[in-house]
Amino acid sequence: xxxxxxxxxxxxxxxxxxxxxxxxxxxxxxxxxxxxxxxxxxxxxxxxxxxxxxxxxxxxxxxxxxxxxxxxxxxxxxxxxxxxxxxxxxxxxxxxxxxxxxxxxxxxxxxxxxxxxxxxxxxxxxxxxxxxxxxxxxxxxxxxxxxxxxxxxxxxxxxxxxxxxxxxxxxxxxxxxxxxxxxxxxxxxxxxxxxxxxxxxxxxxxxxxxxxxxxxxxxxxxxxxxxxxxxxxxxxxxxxxxxxxxxxxxxxxxxxxxxxxxxxxxxxxxxxxxxxxxxxxxxxxxxxxxxxxxxxxxxxxxxxxxxxxxxxxxxxxxxxxxxxxxxxxx
Amino acid sequence: xxxxxxxxxxxxxxxxxxxxxxxxxxxxxxxxxxxxxxxxxxxxxxxxxxxxxxxxxxxxxxxxxxxxxxxxxxxxxxxxxxxxxxxxxxxxxxxxxxxxxxxxxxxxxxxxxxxxxxxxxxxxxxxxxxxxxxxxxxxxxxxxxxxxxxxxxxxxxxxxxxxxxxxxxxxxxxxxxxxxxxxxxxxxxxxxxxxxxxxxxxxxxxxxxxxxxxxxxxxxxxxxxxxxxxxxxxxxxxxxxxxxxxxxxxxxxxxxxxxxxxxxxxxxxxxxxxxxxxxxxxxxxxxxxxxxxxxxxxxxxxxxxxxxxxxxxxxxxxxxxxxxxxxxxxxxxxxxxxxxxxxxxxxxxxxxxxxxxxxxxxxxxxxxxxxxxxxxxxxxxxxxxxxxxxxxxxxxxxxxxxxxxxxxxxxxxxxxxxxxxxxxxxxxxxxxxxxxxxxxxxxxxxxxxxxx
Ligand SMILES: [Zn+2]
Numbered sequence: 001x002x003x004x005x006x007x008x009x010x011x012x013x014x015x016x017x018x019x020x021x022x023x024x025x026x027x028x029x030x031x032x033x034x035x036x037x038x039x040x041x042x043x044x045x046x047x048x049x050x051x052x053x054x055x056x057x058x059x060x061x062x063x064x065x066x067x068x069x070x071x072x073x074x075x076x077x078x079x080x081x082x083x084x085x086x087x088x089x090x091x092x093x094x095x096x097x098x099x100x101x102x103x104x105x106x107x108x109x110x111x112x113x114x115x116x117x118x119x120x121x122x123x124x125x126x127x128x129x130x131x132x133x134x135x136x137x138x139x140x141x142x143x144x145x146x147x148x149x150x151x152x153x154x155x156x157x158x159x160x161x162x163x164x165x166x167x168x169x170x171x172x173x174x175x176x177x178x179x180x181x182x183x184x185x186x187x188x189x190x191x192x193x194x195x196x197x198x199x200x201x202x203x204x205x206x207x208x209x210x211x212x213x214x215x216x217x218x219x220x221x222x223x224x225x226x227x228x229x230x231x232x233x234x235x236x237x238x239x240x241x242x243x244x245x246x247x248x249x250x251x252x253x254x255x256x257x258x259x260x261x262x263x264x265x266x267x268x269x270x271x272x273x274x275x276x277x278x279x280x281x282x283x284x285x286x287x288x289x290x291x292x293x294x295x296x297x298x299x300x301x302x303x304x305x306x307x308x309x310x311x312x313x314x315x316x317x318x319x320x321x322x323x324x325x326x327x328x329x330x
Numbered sequence: 331x332x333x334x335x336x337x338x339x340x341x342x343x344x345x346x347x348x349x350x351x352x353x354x355x356x357x358x359x360x361x362x363x364x365x366x367x368x369x370x371x372x373x374x375x376x377x378x379x380x381x382x383x384x385x386x387x388x389x390x391x392x393x394x395x396x397x398x399x400x401x402x403x404x405x406x407x408x409x410x411x412x413x414x415x416x417x418x419x420x421x422x423x424x425x426x427x428x429x430x431x432x433x434x435x436x437x438x439x440x441x442x443x444x445x446x447x448x449x450x451x452x453x454x455x456x457x458x459x460x461x462x463x464x465x466x467x468x469x470x471x472x473x474x475x476x477x478x479x480x481x482x483x484x485x486x487x488x489x490x491x492x493x494x495x496x497x498x499x500x501x502x503x504x505x506x507x508x509x510x511x512x513x514x515x516x517x518x519x520x521x522x523x524x525x526x527x528x529x530x531x532x533x534x535x536x537x538x539x540x541x542x543x544x545x546x547x548x549x550x551x552x553x554x555x556x557x558x559x560x561x562x563x564x565x566x567x568x569x570x571x572x573x574x575x576x577x578x579x580x581x582x583x584x585x586x587x588x589x590x591x592x593x594x595x596x597x598x599x600x601x602x603x604x605x606x607x608x609x610x611x612x613x614x615x616x617x618x619x620x621x622x623x624x625x626x627x628x629x630x631x632x633x634x635x636x637x638x639x640x641x642x643x644x645x646x647x648x649x650x651x652x653x654x655x656x657x658x659x660x661x662x663x664x665x666x667x668x669x670x671x672x673x674x675x676x677x678x679x680x681x682x683x684x685x686x687x688x689x690x691x692x693x694x695x696x697x698x699x700x701x702x703x704x705x706x707x708x709x710x711x712x713x714x715x716x717x718x719x720x721x722x723x724x725x726x727x728x729x730x731x732x733x734x735x736x737x738x739x740x741x742x743x744x745x746x747x748x749x750x751x752x753x754x755x756x757x758x759x760x761x762x763x764x765x766x767x768x769x770x771x772x773x774x775x776x777x778x779x780x781x782x
Contacts (some may be wrong), residue, residue: 002751022440022443024442024443025429025430025442025443026427026442027423027426027430027442029383029419029423029426030423030426030427030430031384031390031402031420031423031424032383032387032398032401032402032405032427033385033386033387034387034388034389034391034392034394034395035386035387035388035391036389036390036392036395037389037392040392045736048443059507069390070392071393071395071396073393073394073395073396073440073497074395074396074443074444075440075444075447075492076396076439076440076443076444076445077570079445079492079493079495080496082494103629106627110491113496114495114496117496128637130658144591145337146539146543146544146546149543149544150540150543151537153540153542153543154540157542161459172573175337176337176338178336178337178339178340178590179337179338179339179540179546179590180588180589180590180591181544181588184532184534184544184545187532187533188542192542219588220590221577221589222589222590223720225534225535225589226533226534227575228533229532229533229534232533251507256364263573296404296696310688311686312580312581312583312686313577313579313684313686314681314686315683315684315685315686316572316576316684316685318682319684322477
């Protein structure tokens with residue numbers, strides 16, 4: 001709407017009289033031809049002219065503005081705009097204001113985020129809080145916007161501002177514990193924040209936090225994967241930490257979705273976890289009445305149960321079963 | 331954290347489940363004859379929709395004015411999957427138009443006169459490969475394209491989308507894919523890219539666009555395919571990757587792109603393609619078991635067979651394009667197909683894929699397909715060419731993933747709906763139809779680029 005209202009009438013504007021517009025070289029019979037509106041054709045014809053002439057001028061900057069409003073996906077226009085901004089030494093804080101409305105209308109456009117990263121990089125650490133605030137606003141509109149999260153991670157790593165990030169993750173998970181992007185961000189913070197001391201230092205409190213989330217919603221895949229991630233590259237602790245096996249046992253003994261507890265237990269067993277009778281009983285009680293007789297190998301029994309309770313992945317569980325070492329009997 | 335309160339994720343998920351299950355319940359309640367009709371692939375309608383798009387697009391497509399080679403690829407590849415070739419004039423028009431998107435210094439832009447971009451280069455090259463023939467294939471300036479790829483390479487080894495553009499796994503895949511299919515992949519292009527992709531595999535098991543981001547179906551396909559193409563797939567945590575991707579198929583029968591996100595038809599290819607690729611990886615050696623070069627290309631005397639060009643100007647390509655090396659491929663096949671060893675490979679190529687193929691076909695045909703042509707993300711959304719392309723690609727992957735040899739007809743039990751639903755098979759590393767893949771390999775093995 002605003003794009004059409006504010007469109008320049010370039011061909012009638014004396015300011016542009018010196019420039020010869022360049023039409024698009026589509027050829028005589030183009031495929032996928034688009035029925036462009038006249039204002040689009042005019043704007044792009046003049047854009048091609050300033051682009052070809054390498055004209056870094058205020059009017060060219062204004063023209064890129066028009067072109068971006070008409071099609072924010074045109075990366076050539078964005079690129080040229082950055083060259084002009086550089087050449088004219090424009091205050092980039094103003095550029096951020098220009099970006100506001102466009103970003104909200106096109107939250108999944110690669111170009112706006114790339115442009116934003118370019119600006120923030122130039123502004124340096126001063127931009128950190130503004131960029132964190134901006135992504136927070138974009139995430140309040142869509143808490144799983146992939147580009148917004150990537151930008152936020154880049155800001156944290158390049159410009160800083162880690163202080164409240166774990167709280168922010170907590171807040172988002174309080175709002176929606178199924179928000180996997182927030183879990184991923186949490187992992188990003190505990191593994192990369194210079195303030196927290198890394199995975200080793202945070203594991204204990206993180207395990208507690210995650211287990212609470214699992215017990216609240218045992219069918220929520222996100223915290224299960226997060227829990228596994230907390231022991232990445234440390235299978236020894238993964239199988240020896242009693243908190244991990246006991247959360248499996250708790251879920252298996254409750255009325256709940258058992259798929260993730262079973263698959264986690266299967267993973268523990270294949271890494272060498274020794275299950276006691278309590279685990280065997282809990283698993284046995286889940287065997288469907290019409291299934292094969294219990295196997296002496298607990299892992300095989302788990303695969304058989306998963307074939308029943310998780311039929312979408314029947315081939316996967318069959319395959320997992322076929323990969324188990326065959327001679328194990330305890 | 332209480333389970334009592336409904337969250338945004340739950341509310342949206344339940345609403346989609348509701349729509350999808352309503353369709354499945356309706357389907358279950360009608361007589362078998364009517365069911366067969368509903369499962370029919372509406373070939374004529376799809377072809378009509380695609381043909382019209384190729385000839386004219388409305389003003390709203392201005393948002394895709396920098397993605398016109400993509401529009402070409404989505405449409406032309408969809409037609410090829412349906413076994414439909416373009417008429418002579420339209421084919422010539424397509425070749426001419428794509429050539430106008432080619433930059434004088436290499437690579438293809440989003441439209442005539444736009445900067446070259448890796449994604450549109452991939453789309454243009456795949457379109458041209460799909461069109462096939464001397465005129466189309468020789469329109470690509472491979473020497474210049476190679477230079478463009480080198481210019482897009484970051485010192486880290488990863489690729490940028492365009493001059494001063496963003497670096498991500500998509501850029502890496504599109505660069506490696508075009509270099510591979512055009513037979514210009516060498517050590518210089520490969521250097522460091524594997525390490526970048528490796529750094530994008532997340533704690534969840536899937537692959538993200540950049541290090542630290544969330545595992546995502548599109549990037550997982552790109553990362554895995556690129557790692558196979560550069561022969562470094564065994565560096566990935568494959569067990570973790572498999573576990574992540576099999577869980578992306580949900581109760582709606584289709585795939586989602588990320589954990590706790592909504593089902594979407596386009597992931598039929600991105601995630602289904604990941605599983606089709608994984609099915610051919612030997613987990614012990616990390617070798618990719620190519621079935622695609624079998625047949626005429628590997629017959630004795632073929633120009634790509636051993637001895638003739640294993641060294642020379644593109645020796646790097648010979649080392650990295652393992653799949654085109656007849657010798658290695660035979661060795662891996664013999665390992666895989668002896669029954670005593672078949673559990674070494676991930677999927678048993680001769681039997682079942684690790685996802686639910688019939689369920690996925692059901693989602694594509696009943697939930698994504700529109701009666702009057704085209705496919706959509708999910709019920710309630712409009713059709714578009716992107717989803718048409720990737721729903722059809724995913725459908726083809728489902729229909730053919732169990733075939734021992736891609737040239738032999740698919741096992742009828744693997745095709746949901748009437749047998750004429752059967753689509754052309756694709757080469758899942760590039761997502762071009764197999765027949766055209768074979769032609770381009772043959773073409774560029776005869777006329778190599780003069781590099782260095
Ligand atoms: Zn989609």
